[in-house]
Structures are given as structure tokens and as C-alpha cells.
Amino acid sequence: MGMLDTHIPPLSGITMGMATRPPPPFTATHTPGATPPLSGVPVLPTALALTGWPPVDKIPEPNSPEVQAWMKELEGITIPDILPTKDSSCAADPEAAAEAEKRGWWTCGGYTRTTDIAACPDKLHWGVSFDDGPSPYSINLIAKLKEKNIRATFFVVGSRVIQRPGILIEEYMNGHEISVHTWSHTVRMDLRFCRFSIEQDDRVRAISLAMGMVPILWTSNADGGKFDSNDWRVASGELTGPQVFTIFEDLMRNGTSFNTGFITLQHDLFEITVDLAVGYTLDAALSHDPKFVLQPVGECMGMPAGAIYNETKKDTAAASVTASVPEVTQAGKAEDVDATKPPGTSAALAVVAPVWGFLSIVGLAMVGVLG
Ligand SMILES: [Zn+2]
Secondary structure, X not given: OOOOOOOOOOHHHOOOOOOOOOOOOOOOOOOOOOOOOOOOOOOOOOOOOOOOOOOOOOOOOOOOHHHHHHHHOOOOOOOOOOOOOOOOOOOOOHHHHHOXXXXXXXXXXXXXXXXXXXXXXXXXXXXXEEEOOOOOOHHHHHHHHHHHOOOOEEEEOHHHHHHOHHHHHHHHHOOOEEEEOOOOOOOOOOOOOOOOOOOOOHHHHHHHHHOOOOOEOOOOOOOOOOOEOOOHHHHOOOOOHHHHHHHHHHHHHHHHHOOOOEEOEEEOOOHHHHXXXXXXXXXXXXXXXXXXXXXXXXXXXXXXXXXXXXXXXXXXXXXXXXXXXXHHHOOOOHHHEOOOOOOOOOOOOOOOOOOOOHHHHHHHHHOOOOO
């Protein structure tokens, strides 16, 4: 477990090209069979094969055994006949954009369905999430979350988990929720190739639900995507640390005025985004008046911890999600768009990050099938 990072630059110094610091040393301290702090979730598995997986950040071959195994999960499922879009943006595909509502296209238009998780139901409840790890800097974030007694949901990229399984285990053993956020983080979607797209429409919904995974989206509102922290734009050089902190203050203002709670997007992939969270945004969230309740997404949804992983979900929370699957196959019904959730109009990049699934990956690994 890492120590709290005390060398974070001043906010104005957090920019693309800033001097990097070495990631903290990390030694795994958990052993197979260890019991996580959340009750009802699986204990740490006893074996994890780390060789033989498709390469990091690459879409696996469609004819590979792992992709063929996933395709089997879709047998007998009605999947809406929606073609993949050019690059998941409205602008690049005006024809698809014209039918965004019909497609239930969240990435372009912010359309959600009742089967999506797109906001915490209770006012001032904040579903805290971090995307795209694990990375070597995730350790700094885990230490900060521990110090502040915050638990979050980590939307992890499968091939990066295989690179850093110990960090994923550290997240899990610190009481955080783990969700699937694709194998390779490929934007251009083809569900035959990567278990999950980072686009979201009715086709992706149908496939994810068939695979036992519930789509989670960060909350968007009428003027568009305000619960994306935009931290990733500092890593890409588009924005500075102070600019993103201002966006974060807007985000909290929006969150305060919302009738429901909300889910935010932050990232633990880069040193920059971790520095923003560890040094600035998490403290701002904690000291906000009125007080927010910071929670992992499953918890803010009222789901028992045992109901969020395929290996242990047997109870009503999961069952109610499963029961609503057929709605999703009725592509194009405008009334399926959930009026009880905050309306959204735009979002740059979708997180399709089901709660359940992490341990499915591990389970598959244990029998030597690629996940
Ligand atoms: Zn992502």
C-alpha cells in the first residue's frame, strides 16, 4: 500500500508536460482467499493466470477463443440492428445523429433508457468514479481515498488489469467497487472484438445486459456533460489545472441544484489526473457546503455489495435489473427514454462500465480461457 503523496505540484503547475515523478513503489500485500471489507462480495480468487492474454490496449482477434466465448453469451438475444457509428461523435455521423433518440444514443444526444444507471437517486449523493486504470499512479489515489475514508467505483480496462493485477486487488481490498470498462479502451466499437464499447446505444445496452452487465453512465444535464470533470483534457494539453478546477466547481454547483444525486467522471490513468484528484478535487468535494455523500455507484444506487458481481448476485437488486431487459430490445421507442433521470444533451465519450464483471474476468482466467 502506498504512502500519501506529498509532492503534488501547485494547481497552476499541473499541465501537460509537467515534470513527472516516479510512481510510488508498490508491493502486493493481499493473499488469495483474503476477505474484502465489503460484506457479501467474493473473497480473493486463488489463481490468476497472467500469461497468454491479448496485448494491452489492443482489440482481441474476433476468431480468438475469448471472443468466441463472449459471442456464445449472446445466443438467443435480440440485439437492435444498429450500425456502429464513425467515431461515436454526432459530428462525424450526421445520419446516425438524426436518429440519435431512436438509437437511444447516449454518446450523441445523452439518451438513456430505464436499464441504465445514469445518476444516484438521492439528492446530494455523489457516485464517485475513476476510469481507465489501473495505472501505477492509482496507488496515490487509493492512499488518498483511504486517508479521507472515501470509497469509489473504479472502471477498469481489462488489458491494463492484466498488467497490474496487484493494483486492482488493492482497490478491491480497500472496499472500492470494480467495474468493467472494456478490454482495450477502443473508441471505434465492434462488440465482437472488445467486450465493451465506450460508446452507448441500444445495441450496446442489449449486449451488455445479455452479458449480465448493467451500463453505467456519468450524469449529464440539459446544457451538456457537466459531470465530466474534464481532467483528461489536462493530460491531453487542452486545458490547464486551474481551468479544470473551475469546471469542477461548476460541477459541484450543478450537483447541488440537482433533484437527484449524480455520477462523475474522473480518471486514474495519468499522473496529472491523479494529482488533480489527490491534491485538489477530492478535498473540494469533501469540504463543500452543503455536504455531499461520496459513495461508489452501486452503493449510491442502494445495491447490496453482494448484488453487484455476477459471482454473488442472487438477490432482488440484480433481479430487477434483469427483469427490465426486454425494454432495451425495443429500439426506437422514445418513451423508453427515462424521464425520471436528468435529461442530457451531449457527452464527449461514453463510459459503458458495468458494475458486475470484474470477477468474471478473474474466473475466466482461472480456467485458462481468455477474458
Ligand atoms: Zn474510459
